[in-house]
Amino acid sequence: MTVRQAYNSGLAALSEAGFESCEFEASQLMSFSLGIAPGRLNFIFNDEISPGEAEAFDLAVKRRLTHEPLQYILGEWDFYSKTFKVGKGVLIPRPETEGLVDICLEKLRYIDSPVIIDLCAGSGCIAITLARLLPSSRVFAVEKYDDALFYLNKNISFFSLNNVKAVKGDIFDSSLALSLPKADAVVSNPPYISSEDIPLLQKEVKCEPRTALDGGSDGIDFYRAIRSNFSVNPGGFFAFECGENQSGLICDLFDAYPNKQVYRDIYGVERFVFVERLSE
Ligand code: GLN
DSSP states (O other): OBHHHHHHHHHHHHHHTTOSSHHHHHHHHHHHHHTSOGGGGGGSTTSBOOHHHHHHHHHHHHHHHTTOOHHHHHTEEEETTEEEEOOTTSOOOOGGGHHHHHHHHHHHTTSSSOEEEEESOTTOHHHHHHHHHOTTOEEEEEEOOHHHHHHHHHHHHHHTOSSEEEEEOOTTOTTGGGGSOOEEEEEEOOOOBOGGGGGGSOHHHHTSOGGGTBOOTTSOHHHHHHHHHOOEEEEEEEEEEOOTTOHHHHHHHTTTOSEEEEEEOTTSOEEEEEEEOOOO
């Protein structure tokens, strides 16, 4: 059997099951099963596929047919042009979250050697990207769950950065901030889906940890906890990602801070809230 024949049968199975972007997904699963970069696939389509590779592809397609996210099957996903390890137990980095990194990078241009705390760090995509692009910063990536900490630590070691550290902690614990240095920036993409909307999520999203999605009855429990338990240095800021229609509620929570901005994401949705503490 050739690579093309195996690919075509996987493609047919995905499209019969009603998946979108089947060509993209089948190529990703095939290149993953062959251990090659997706761009190389075109050059080896007429080669024979070994029985082991065909079996690996078959298994990958079967997993995808159960609606397991493509990213979990591949075991990695790109964020801000770099590849992060992901798998069951950790939220998959989303393209819109790159906008949160952009806001932080823009605002941190004015702060020397900043201390940054990323709360609910998950895979570490935000913390690691900031640490990588701001070598003089010190970044603390706080995560509560062991399954997510596993990927966070793996990603930190993979990038060989010495200015980012994983910290196990629960942001609802009011003593957590005491174990961390005072921050110039507190950044977070916390769980923000309201509990009642969880059952409505796509099957793929339901495979992601509920603890990374569920933000309580109105979806903003984590922002409340962050407002109560964390502060930033004068001239510093909080930067959040949030759900559609939550930016106003989050601005209200931070009513003691006069300077706030709401930003839209790549899809035009009001997605980020920036809250600045005035310099003294
Ligand atoms: N901060 C991580 C991310 O943006 C994880 C967020 C979460 O688990 N809610 O991907």
